[in-house]
Amino acid sequence: MTRVAFMALCALLLPGCVSVKLPPPQAVIENTVALRDAGIDKVNVGNFTLAAGKDKGIDKAVTARGSPISVEGGGSFSGFLRQALINDLTSAGKYDAAAGTAIEGELFENSLSAAGAKKASAVLVVRFVVKSKGETRYDKQVRQDAKWDSSFVGAIAIPDAINHYSEQFRLILLRLYRDPEFLKALRPAAKVATSGDATREAAPAT
Amino acid sequence: MFKSSSIKVAGLLLLALATSGCATMYVDNGLKTVSKSEFMAPPEPHPVQLLFTFQTKGAANARATKQLSEQVTKTVMDSGLFSSVSTEPVAGGAMLSVRINNVPVTEDAFSKGFATGLTFGLAGNQVTDGYVCTVNYQSVAGGPMLETKVRHAIHTTIGAKKAPDNGVKAKSILEAVNTMTTQIVGNGLKELSNDPRFLQ
Numbered sequence: 001m002t003r004v005a006f007m008a009l010c011a012l013l014l015p016g017c018v019s020v021k022l023p024p025p026q027a028v029i030e031n032t033v034a035l036r037d038a039g040i041d042k043v044n045v046g047n048f049t050l051a052a053g054k055d056k057g058i059d060k061a062v063t064a065r066g067s068p069i070s071v072e073g074g075g076s077f078s079g080f081l082r083q084a085l086i087n088d089l090t091s092a093g094k095y096d097a098a099a100g101t102a103i104e105g106e107l108f109e110n111s112l113s114a115a116g117a118k119k120a121s122a123v124l125v126v127r128f129v130v131k132s133k134g135e136t137r138y139d140k141q142v143r144q145d146a147k148w149d150s151s152f153v154g155a156i157a158i159p160d161a162i163n164h165y166s167e168q169f170r171l172i173l174l175r176l177y178r179d180p181e182f183l184k185a186l187r188p189a190a191k192v193a194t195s196g197d198a199t200r201e202a203a204p205a206t
Numbered sequence: 207m208f209k210s211s212s213i214k215v216a217g218l219l220l221l222a223l224a225t226s227g228c229a230t231m232y233v234d235n236g237l238k239t240v241s242k243s244e245f246m247a248p249p250e251p252h253p254v255q256l257l258f259t260f261q262t263k264g265a266a267n268a269r270a271t272k273q274l275s276e277q278v279t280k281t282v283m284d285s286g287l288f289s290s291v292s293t294e295p296v297a298g299g300a301m302l303s304v305r306i307n308n309v310p311v312t313e314d315a316f317s318k319g320f321a322t323g324l325t326f327g328l329a330g331n332q333v334t335d336g337y338v339c340t341v342n343y344q345s346v347a348g349g350p351m352l353e354t355k356v357r358h359a360i361h362t363t364i365g366a367k368k369a370p371d372n373g374v375k376a377k378s379i380l381e382a383v384n385t386m387t388t389q390i391v392g393n394g395l396k397e398l399s400n401d402p403r404f405l406q
Contacts, residue, residue, distance in 0.1 A: 023272045027293070029257050029303035029342060036295075036347055091257065093295035148265070163265035170266065 018158070020064075021072040022166050025084035027091030031170060034177040035092035040186035042096035043089065043130075046104040048082035051127065059107055064114040064161035065154050077169075078107040081126065084169050088177075101132040101186065108141065114161035120150040122165045124172050130185040137185035144172035231382040232373025233389070234334075234359035240285075240392035246399040247286045252345075253296035254288040261307040270308075274387055278304055281391045287399055299347040304339065304391055311336040311359065332363045332370060337386060341394035343404065352404060354397040358390040 050059040059077050061070040071080045085103065089095035109125035123145050130138035148164050151157045176182050258278045260270040282291050282302065290296070311334040336359050343352045360382050361373045369375060376382035398404055 023268050025268065026259065026271055026275075027257055028259050028266070028305075029301065032257060032301070033344075090294060091255070159262065159267075160265070163262050163267050166268050167266045 018067045020067060020069045020162055022069065022080065022162075023072050025080065025087055025166075025169060027087045028170060031088045031174050031177060032091040034174060035088055035094050038177070038183045038186075040094060040183055041101065041188050042094050042099050043186055044097055044099040044102040045082055045086050045089065045095070046102040046131070048078040048085075048105040049107070050076070050078055051106040051108045054108060058110040062110065062112040062165065064112060064158045064165070067158055069112070069162055069165065077110050078105065081105060081107070081169050081172075085173055088173055101130065101137070104129045104131065109143075112161060112165045114150060114157055116150055117152040118150055119147055120157065120161050120164065121145070121147045122161075122168050124168045126172060128176055128182070130182065138182050140179070140181070142172055142176055142179075144168050144175060146171070229362055229364045230369070231376045231379055232361040232363070232370055233376055233382050233385045234361060235372055235374050237356070237358050237389045237393050239385075239389050240396045242284065242286055244396055245285045245287055246396075246405070248405050251287060251289040252298050252300055253290040253292065254282075254300040254302045254343075255296050256282055256291045256293060257301065257303045259303075259305045261305060263309060264307060267308075274306075274383075277384060277387055278391055281388050282395065285392065285395045285399075287395060298345075301342075301344045301347075303342040304394065305342075306387065306390060307338045307340070309336045309338060331365060332361055335360045335362070337390055339390040339394045341391075341398050343398055345404075345406070350403065352398060352401055354394050354401070356390050356394045356397065358386050360386055 050056060061068045063069065071077060075083075082105065085105075086095055106127040106129075107125075108127060109123055112120075112122045114120040123143070125141060125143045127141045128138065129136060146164055146168055148160065150160060256279060258271060258275050260267050260274055262270070279291055282288065282304070288300075288302070291302075336357065339356045339358070341354045341356075344350070360376075361370045363369065374385075376385060
């Protein structure tokens with residue numbers, strides 16, 4: 001009986017190092033409507049890369065209690081974010097790979113903390129840049145923080161962490177779409193909102 | 207990935223495997239599968255853009271979304287409410303969003319499953335997973351957003367526990383989830399089609 005109890009406890013608390021691959025992100029109504037109804041031009045999506053000087057590991061995998069989480073097909077998280085942006089723009093009818101204006105991104109921070117028995121958290125920090133004909137129209141660093149209730153039981157905590165973590169990619173984009181300066185940079189008669197290399201913090205999304 | 211979409215059920219199945227219990231799933235009989243004639247189809251159906259998301263406790267579950275997308279699309283197509291269904295924008299700008307959220311109903315599922323496992327199934331238990339389906343529809347960009355909400359449930363028994371009175375036994379977890387999905391989306395669409403604004 002003791003052995004059975006021990007096995008059951010192990011099964012509950014140590015469900016094994018399951019490797020999880022995130023499938024391609026799918027567009028949702030909030031993101032789609034935010035872009036579709038914003039009066040913006042069609043736009044291209046340029047390079048999304050890891051910011052210079054950052055640990056390459058943060059672009060490849062995060063872990064939830066020993067279970068590595070990475071992107072399907074061996075891609076990077078910056079590439080995953082790029083695909084999410086393309087999917088949102090496509091869903092909103094605003095993506096054009098031949099457009100003269102493009103959105104680029106740099107991943108500065110990407111972390112998941114799911115070790116706690118009661119709380120878990122994730123952070124994404126991305127610099128978004130909008131360029132048109134060599135001119136920088138938008139340049140801001142956007143931060144997405146999330147905290148959620150976790151569990152002592154790994155079989156609950158790990159799937160929860162995967163879901164909450166992957167959702168941050170959609171949420172950081174929604175935060176971007178709700179920035180009036182970002183939308184202004186994509187509108188037809190956009191004037192230069194930002195120039196030079198100065199990177200500013202985006203205002204919190206409402 | 208249904209195990210991750212249904213936290214309590216995953217835990218119960220894990221326990222059942224680890225400690226020799228036996229899990230059986232039942233789809234709640236409060237909702238029935240909607241037949242095509244029950245939908246109030248417009249005289250001239252239009253194309254629609256479909257966006258589907260499966261959530262677990264309010265957080266998007268990408269793997270379950272991927273797993274169920276095809277079935278949700280088929281349910282929407284089979285309703286006859288739309289002439290075609292696409293994930294990309296359509297002529298006319300109609301947009302349909304289907305969101306299924308798996309919410310906890312039985313809070314102490316793990317302790318129940320644990321007790322069942324430790325007694326080799328003699329101390330049977332039952333837990334219930336709840337599902338809330340929210341259907342949003344916009345006939346044109348910028349137009350009014352219609353919304354319907356439908357609730358459903360899957361009951362799981364483990365060990366020596368009699369079948370629930372309010373459930374229909376499923377052959378497998380896959381069948382239970384597929385049946386629940388077809389019924390909850392179908393009923394959401396039926397309610398949507400009964401809204402007079404849908405036909406305008």
